[in-house]
Amino acid sequence: MGIRQWPEGERPREKLLALGADHLSDAELLAVFLRTGVAGASAVDLARELVARFDGLRGLLAADADTFCAARGLGAAKYAQLQAVVELSRRHLAEELQRGDALRDPAGTRRYLQARLRDEPRELFGMLLLDNQHRVIAFEALARGTIDAAAVYPREVVRCALGRNAAAVILAHNHPSGVAEPSAADRDLTERLIAALRTVDIRVLDHVVVGDDCVSFAERGWL
Known part of the structure; x- marks a missing residue:
C-alpha cells in the first residue's frame, strides 16, 4: 500500500505540517526529502533502508557522490539536492551566529x-x-x-x-x-x-x- 493510502496522521509530510519536523523519525524526515519510493517500496521503506545502509543520517549526509549515487533510489540529482540542504543548514547556523555575541x-x-x-x-x-x-x-x-x-x-x-x-x-x-x-x-x-x-x-x-x-x-x- 502506497503512502497516499495511509491514514493522514501517519503520512510523513502531513505529520510534519501538523506537528512539526521534530516529531518525525529520521526515516520519516528522509522520506519527505525523497518524496517517492521505488518499485515495491514506499518512500518510508526506502528511507529506512538507506538509514540502515549508511548507519544513520550522518553517514548518508557525509557519503561521497559515488557511494551515495550507488544506493537504490538515489542518484546525482538527489545528491545535489541533499548537499544543497546541508549547505543551507550550515549557512543558517552561520547567520544566527553572526547576529550575536559569540562568547555569550x-x-x-x-x-x-x-x-x-x-x-x-x-x-x-x-x-x-x-x-x-x-x-x-x-x-x-x-x-x-x-x-x-x-x-x-x-x-x-x-x-x-x-x-x-x-x-x-x-x-x-x-x-x-x-x-x-x-x-x-x-x-x-x-x-x-x-x-x-x-x-x-x-x-x-x-x-x-x-x-x-x-x-x-x-x-x-x-x-
Whole structure:
C-alpha cells in the first residue's frame, strides 16, 4: 500500500505540517526529502533502508557522490539536492551566529563549528574571526592536513586575522577519528598562536576541537 493510502496522521509530510519536523523519525524526515519510493517500496521503506545502509543520517549526509549515487533510489540529482540542504543548514547556523555575541552563545558557536568541521574527511584548521564586540566576521579555513595532522603557520594566521580586521579569534579544528580530546601537539600549537596573535593585539578567546563532541580549551582553563 502506497503512502497516499495511509491514514493522514501517519503520512510523513502531513505529520510534519501538523506537528512539526521534530516529531518525525529520521526515516520519516528522509522520506519527505525523497518524496517517492521505488518499485515495491514506499518512500518510508526506502528511507529506512538507506538509514540502515549508511548507519544513520550522518553517514548518508557525509557519503561521497559515488557511494551515495550507488544506493537504490538515489542518484546525482538527489545528491545535489541533499548537499544543497546541508549547505543551507550550515549557512543558517552561520547567520544566527553572526547576529550575536559569540562568547555569550557558546552553544551556537559549537553547533556551527560541528556542522562546519565534524564530517571533514581530513583534519582542517580554521578560526572564527570576531570584531571588538565579539560578533562573528567570518570563518576562515587555513590549513588542511592528512587524516591526522594539519600544518598551521602562525604568520598565516596573523595575516588572515589582520586582513579581516579581527579583534579576537576562536581557533577550531577537527579530529576525523571522532575523538575530540586535544593532543599535546594541539596545546603546543595553541600556545604558539596565542603568542603570535598577542604581538598584534588580537586575543584568542578559545580553541575548540571538534569530533563526535566538542572540547573547549577555555572551559578546560588552558588559555
